[in-house]
Amino acid sequence: MIEFIKGTLLITGASFMLLAAIGLLRLPDLLTRMHATTKAAALGVVLIMLASAMHFAEVGVVARSFAIIVFILITAPIAAHVIGRAGYFVGSRLWSGTVKDELRPNYDPLTHELKSGLETHENAKRHPRATDPD
Amino acid sequence: MDTVILISQIIMGLALVLTFVRVVRGPSLPDRVVALELFSTTVVGLVGVYAIQSGVASFLDAAIVIALMGFLAAIGFARFLERGGPRDD
Numbered sequence: 001m002i003e004f005i006k007g008t009l010l011i012t013g014a015s016f017m018l019l020a021a022i023g024l025l026r027l028p029d030l031l032t033r034m035h036a037t038t039k040a041a042a043l044g045v046v047l048i049m050l051a052s053a054m055h056f057a058e059v060g061v062v063a064r065s066f067a068i069i070v071f072i073l074i075t076a077p078i079a080a081h082v083i084g085r086a087g088y089f090v091g092s093r094l095w096s097g098t099v100k101d102e103l104r105p106n107y108d109p110l111t112h113e114l115k116s117g118l119e120t121h122e123n124a125k126r127h128p129r130a131t132d133p134d
Numbered sequence: 135m136d137t138v139i140l141i142s143q144i145i146m147g148l149a150l151v152l153t154f155v156r157v158v159r160g161p162s163l164p165d166r167v168v169a170l171e172l173f174s175t176t177v178v179g180l181v182g183v184y185a186i187q188s189g190v191a192s193f194l195d196a197a198i199v200i201a202l203m204g205f206l207a208a209i210g211f212a213r214f215l216e217r218g219g220p221r222d223d
Contacts, residue, residue: 003135006135006138006186007135007138010138010139010142010183010186011138011141011142011145013142013179014141014142014143014145014146014149014179014183015145017145017146017149017175017176017179018145018146018148018149018152020149020172020175020176021148021149021150021152021153021156021172021176022152024152024153024156024168024169024172025152025153025155025156030162030164030165030168033156033165033168034168037168037169037171037172037175041172041175041176042175044175044176044179045175045178045179045182045201048142048179048182048183049182051182051186052182052183052185052186052194055186056191058191060191061191061194064191064194064195064198065182065194067198068178068182068194068197068198068201071198071201071202072175072178072201075201075205076175078205078209079171079205079208079209079212082208082209082212083164083167083168083171083208083211083212085212085216086164086211086212086213086215086216087162087164087215089215089216090162090163090164090215090216092162092164092165
């Protein structure tokens with residue numbers, strides 16, 4: 001039974017890694033490629049490390065396997081965020097089918113100034129209330 | 135069990151080959167950084183499978199170190215991209 005679970009975990013984890021590689025190869029631009037690799041590869045490592053923890057079944061090895069799992073789950077989103085941010089600043093091209101880029105109209109790449117999108121003249125006016133201190 | 139380990143190693147080797155195609159072809163530097171990070175993650179998985187195959191649990195320490203190196207390399211590349219410097223994709 002343990003062997004069967006181990007084998008299933010190994011094959012599934014390896015398949016998720018192959019899926020991440022296929023997504024990296026096939027998808028059209030940087031952000032969609034990161035969307036494929038980050039999640040699928042992290043899930044693949046988690047499954048393989050679970051298999052190794054079940055294989056050895058000692059306290060020290062299980063602790064190390066779970067350390068790898070926690071480390072991958074913490075670092076993969078951070079690395080993806082940092083690379084995506086750098087890629088956007090460098091000006092990597094988005095896919096031609098992109099429907100929404102909310103940063104484009106509100107962000108000035110020269111001054112790094114970010115607007116909230118609510119800067120109208122009506123919002124800039126002051127509306128004093130009766131309870132305000134003079 | 136040996137067959138399952140062999141099949142998973144073949145699958146992950148294929149994943150490494152596909153990732154390497156993206157490293158070579160990648161149109162810009164951020165694409166290559168993403169591909170290299172996937173490379174290190176896949177190698178972590180391969181080392182885990184090899185630890186099961188050989189029965190030596192100490193290989194998991196090597197997997198921890200490889201994961202750490204991949205993360206630091208990604209952070210360093212991103213800093214380099216953002217801070218500028220001479221770039222030749």
